[in-house]
Structures are given as structure tokens and as C-alpha cells.
Amino acid sequence: MPYPTQHLAVTIPLIAAMPPKYRLPVFVGGVLIDVDHFLDFGLHKSGRAQSRTFVLFHGLDVIAAVALVAAWRKSPTLGAVALGMALHHAKDYASERNWVKVSLLWRAKRRFYAPRVRRGWETRSPLTWL
Numbered sequence: 001m002p003y004p005t006q007h008l009a010v011t012i013p014l015i016a017a018m019p020p021k022y023r024l025p026v027f028v029g030g031v032l033i034d035v036d037h038f039l040d041f042g043l044h045k046s047g048r049a050q051s052r053t054f055v056l057f058h059g060l061d062v063i064a065a066v067a068l069v070a071a072w073r074k075s076p077t078l079g080a081v082a083l084g085m086a087l088h089h090a091k092d093y094a095s096e097r098n099w100v101k102v103s104l105l106w107r108a109k110r111r112f113y114a115p116r117v118r119r120g121w122e123t124r125s126p127l128t129w130l
């Protein structure tokens with residue numbers, strides 16, 4: 001699972017290429033969506049969801065939903081978030097090829113049951129994320 005800093009490194013060229021007002025949305029979609037790992041890790045670590053995986057912002061369907069809302073609302077800002085999310089997921093899939101992140105709806109249908117998911121950077125000290 002790529003570290004947040006790896007997502008940042010991949011996202012920086014896209015951020016640099018965007019007009020200034022879309023840079024933060026691309027950063028949010030490209031890097032900050034990994035905040036859902038903290039919910040997942042917290043539930044896993046607390047023992048409440050040992051065999052379940054809750055990465056709510058990860059999934060091609062999530063990206064599609066954000067892109068559709070962006071198109072419906074005619075919001076280039078939300079479109080920039082979706083673009084960052086697409087880049088984030090491309091990096092995730094290229095690095096780990098983990099089926100569990102493909103679809104939020106599929107995970108929800110399975111009640112987020114995914115017993116063999118490895119936790120990575122989020123289990124380590126933030127000092128090691130660099």
C-alpha cells in the first residue's frame with residue numbers, strides 16, 4: 001500500500017499542472033482521501049472489525065459518483081477532486097493490485113468482510129511515512 005508521501009510525489013506534477021484554484025481539490029482527492037485508512041485501522045485495532053475493511057473513499061464507483069456529481073453540479077472543483085482520486089487509485093492498483101479497493105458497493109454488499117487485507121503505513125509511526 002503506497003505511503004501518503006508516495007501519493008504526494010505522484011500527485012505533485014498534476015497539482016503543478018492545474019490552475020491554482022484547483023490545486024487543493026486535486027491534493028484532497030490525490031492524497032487526503034487516505035484518511036479513511038485511519039477509520040479502518042482504528043476499527044481493526046480496537047477489535048471491532050478484525051476481518052472487515054472500511055476504506056470508504058476508495059473505489060472506482062466512489063470516483064464515478066464524485067465525477068457524476070461534479071458533472072451534474074457543473075463543478076470543476078469537484079471534478080478536480082475526482083481527477084486526484086483517479087490518480088490516487090491508479091497508484092494504489094499499480095502498487096498492490098488489491099481487489100478490496102475496486103468497489104465500495106461490492107464491499108458494502110459483503111458487509112465490508114475482507115479478512116486478508118494487509119495494513120501498511122497506517123500501522124507505523126507518522127515519522128516513518130517520509
Ligand SMILES: [Zn+2]
Pocket residue numbers: 033034058088092
Ligand atoms: Zn489509497
